Amino acid sequence: MIVLDIASVVLLAAGALFVVSGGVGLLRFPDFYTRVHAAGITDSAGAGLILLGLLLRTPSWETGVRLLVIMLFLALTGPTASYVLAFAARRDGVPIWREGDPRR
Amino acid sequence: MIVAVMAALLVTMVLALARAFVGPGRYNRILAINMFGTKTVLFVAVAGFLFGRPEFLDIGILYALVNFVAVVAVLRLTHYDDDLADDLADDLADDLADEPATDGEDRA
Amino acid sequence: MTVFTLINISLLAILVATALTVSRLRALYEAAMLSALFSLVTACLFVLLDAVDVAFTEAAVGVGISTVLLLGGLALTRSREAVTPRRRRLPGAAVAILAGGTLVYASQDLPAFGSADSPVQRHPLTDTYLHQSQEDIGIPNTVTSVLASYRGLDTLGELLVVFTAGVAVLALLGPLAHPVDARRRDDLDLVDYRVLRVISAMLMPFILLFALYVLFHGDFGPGGGFQAGVIFAAGFVLYGLVFGLDKAQQVVPRVVLWALIPFGLLLYLGVGVVNMLLGGSFLDYDTLSSDPAAGQHLGILLVESAIGITVAAVMTTVFFSFANRRATR
Numbered sequence: 001m002i003v004l005d006i007a008s009v010v011l012l013a014a015g016a017l018f019v020v021s022g023g024v025g026l027l028r029f030p031d032f033y034t035r036v037h038a039a040g041i042t043d044s045a046g047a048g049l050i051l052l053g054l055l056l057r058t059p060s061w062e063t064g065v066r067l068l069v070i071m072l073f074l075a076l077t078g079p080t081a082s083y084v085l086a087f088a089a090r091r092d093g094v095p096i097w098r099e100g101d102p103r104r
Numbered sequence: 105m106i107v108a109v110m111a112a113l114l115v116t117m118v119l120a121l122a123r124a125f126v127g128p129g130r131y132n133r134i135l136a137i138n139m140f141g142t143k144t145v146l147f148v149a150v151a152g153f154l155f156g157r158p159e160f161l162d163i164g165i166l167y168a169l170v171n172f173v174a175v176v177a178v179l180r181l182t183h184y185d186d187d188l189a190d191d192l193a194d195d196l197a198d199d200l201a202d203e204p205a206t207d208g209e210d211r212a
Numbered sequence: 213m214t215v216f217t218l219i220n221i222s223l224l225a226i227l228v229a230t231a232l233t234v235s236r237l238r239a240l241y242e243a244a245m246l247s248a249l250f251s252l253v254t255a256c257l258f259v260l261l262d263a264v265d266v267a268f269t270e271a272a273v274g275v276g277i278s279t280v281l282l283l284g285g286l287a288l289t290r291s292r293e294a295v296t297p298r299r300r301r302l303p304g305a306a307v308a309i310l311a312g313g314t315l316v317y318a319s320q321d322l323p324a325f326g327s328a329d330s331p332v333q334r335h336p337l338t339d340t341y342l343h344q345s346q347e348d349i350g351i352p353n354t355v356t357s358v359l360a361s362y363r364g365l366d367t368l369g370e371l372l373v374v375f376t377a378g379v380a381v382l383a384l385l386g387p388l389a390h391p392v393d394a395r396r397r398d399d400l401d402l403v404d405y406r407v408l409r410v411i412s413a414m415l416m417p418f419i420l421l422f423a424l425y426v427l428f429h430g431d432f433g434p435g436g437g438f439q440a441g442v443i444f445a446a447g448f449v450l451y452g453l454v455f456g457l458d459k460a461q462q463v464v465p466r467v468v469l470w471a472l473i474p475f476g477l478l479l480y481l482g483v484g485v486v487n488m489l490l491g492g493s494f495l496d497y498d499t500l501s502s503d504p505a506a507g508q509h510l511g512i513l514l515v516e517s518a519i520g521i522t523v524a525a526v527m528t529t530v531f532f533s534f535a536n537r538r539a540t541r
Contacts, residue, residue, distance in 0.1 A: 009105045016112035019143070023119035026139060032131050035123070039139040042116065050109060050146055054153055066161035070149060070168055073418075074142060077172040080411045081138050087405060088179050089131045107215055114222050121226060124249065125233045130241060137245050141275075144252045148259055154215070159433050160259055162426075163267055166443070167252070169419060170276035173446045173453075174248050176408070178241070180453045181283040181535075 008056035015049030022046055031097030036086050043078030047071075106154050113150060117143050134178050141171030220260060227253050238293045240286050248279040264434035265355045268426075272442040277527050280449055284534035349508040351431045359436065360512040364495040368480055371519055375477050378526030382470070385533035405454075412454040419447040427520050431509075437516035441523025448528045457535055469529050476522030483514050 018041055025038025051071045058064040117140055124136035145167045152160030230250045237243045251274025258267035296304075323330035332338060345357040359367055423443035430436035452460035484495040492499035497511025 012105050012109050016109045019116045019146070020112045020119075022139075023116035026123050026136060027119050032129075032135065035132065035135055039120075039135050042139060043142045047142060047146055051149065053109075054149060057153065059158060063158040063161060066158075066165065067149065070145060070161065070164050073165060073168040073415075074145065076411055076415065077168060078142060080407055081172060081175045084179060084405050084408050085131060085135055085138070085175070092131075094129070094131055110215070110219065114219065117226060118222075121229065121249075124246065125229070127242070130239075133242050133245055137249050140249055141252060144256055147256055151219075151256075151259060155260075157262070160264065162429075162434055163255070163259060163264060163271065165422060166268060166271050166426075166439075167255070167275070169422065169443070170271055170446060171252075172415075173276050173450045174245075174279045176412075176450060176453050177280040177283055178245060181280075181287045 004056050008053045011049050011053035011056065015046050015051075015053060018042060018049060019046035030101070032089055032094050033086060033096055036082050040079065040082045043074060043082070047074050047078070106150060110147070110150050110154060113143055113147050117147070134175060138171065138175050141167065141174070145171070216260070220257070223253055223257050223260070227257070238295070240291050240293055241283065243293075244279060244282040244286060247282070248275045251275050251278070265353075265436065265439075268434045268439045269442075272439050272446070276446040277442055277449075277531075280446075280531060281534065284531060288534065288537055348505070349512070350505045351509070351512070353431055353433060356430050356436055356512065356516075360515045361495075361497060361508055364484075364515065367515070367519070368484070368495070371477055371480060371522055374523055374526050375473060378473050378522075378529055381530045381533055382473075385537065408454055412450055416447060416451060419443065419450070423447065423520075427516060428513075430516060431512065437519025438523055440516075441520040442527060444520065444524035445527030445531070448524075449531050452532065452535065457532065461532070464528070466529070466532065469525050469532070472521055472525035473529065474522075476518040476520070476525065479518035479521070480515055483511060483518070487511075 022038045022040075022042030025041070026035050029035045029038055048071060051067050051074075055064055055067050055071075058067065120136045120140040120143065124133050124140065127133055145164045148160050148164040148167060152158045152164075227250065230246055230253065234243050234246045234250065237246065251270055255267045255270040255274065258264075258270055327333070341354055341358055341362065345351070345354055345362070349357045349361055351357050423440045426435035426443055427437060427440035430440070448460060448464060451463065483497075483500075487496045487499050488494055490499035495511075495515075497508045498504040500507035500510045
């Protein structure tokens, strides 16, 4: 049991780290396309690790199944939303940031 | 540990909120709001474990679903509508000259 | 200060900041998106208050459907708020401050948060609902027992409101509207986005399955007819948005949708009338079976399905009516 607890703590800590760093990135990166990367990290790595960490401490199998369903859902919709957003922004002509440009 | 994860989520929510408030433009806001939505999914899941009520997870599934539908709707329904560049210029003009422009439009 | 209080305070701060920003923004699309965010935070607060059924509804309606409908409405009009002259802002500010002040003043009369001797806790009816319902009806989720059985007539009234809203939208935008106004909008699909198409097609069965789960699991956990109906509608809306309205209307023809709107309401009324014919009073499900508890189960199931059918049909119809029109700017 103690092994599971430690693994869960490690996973949760890693997930929290990814989530916060993605949040900071969303605020500090210079343009829309770079920010997509920051937001994407929190949806995939952050959410995945936190849900895995929770999975290791589930009281019953029903809860575990629900966690897995959420994980599957986020794993499918997160990257799709990021891709579609970036695609639409490109099509609408949102400019790409280059070294030396002002932040926007 | 779960409390720490909760704190991290709340901090990230505030950061995403700041991006949603600042913008600039539609896409930055959609991105921030989409990220905020997935953070609320995690929030509900973590809150369920923190307060010992794992049946909250049903709600998490629903949030993940409606969040996706909302993002698709935003993209679809705003896409052809008006020019993003116009919008950005508009935003800028608003920020620069809020009050004087207001009165001018009123007289016209 | 406990963790619980801290989380509540941070969520409240986020809520206030969002509300202020929404009122400041003049770009209406952005304001609509932020109001979806507002609903998400409200729903989180409901979750923390253990009001899981309310949180379910708030998320499904506030984020899923009302955002889509707001955006659909905005697509038909201007998407920028007109500027209010400064002189005319004063009365508005006065009204807002007065109303807010009254609410804050009135809130002092509320019992303390989590107080055990509030009127709600001490009223004998609470005990009846919480304990007697387990023997009368035998459903773990008391909210469902109260909503569908004890207060079945009130819920019928709510369904009538939804029905009226659907009929009103149909009268304004549907087949009865002026034919010139009801032109088709040319381009309404996201066919360029292949990934989105594939993923949405993959998700559709799960969404509908989840809606059914919410409908039938409402007896045991959060959920029920209203929420399931909205999830069904969200699924159809997603399909319509991604594959185009024509495709969506091939799957669910409009006539079928229009027929389903009154069907749910009639089913609900029909259950009540059958109860009367069997010798009970209106919506007294005990008469449906020789065993009263089994009768209650059957009645609640029928009524919840009726709610789900009408809500899903109304929401989908409203969306299709909006999306079928061309912007008239």
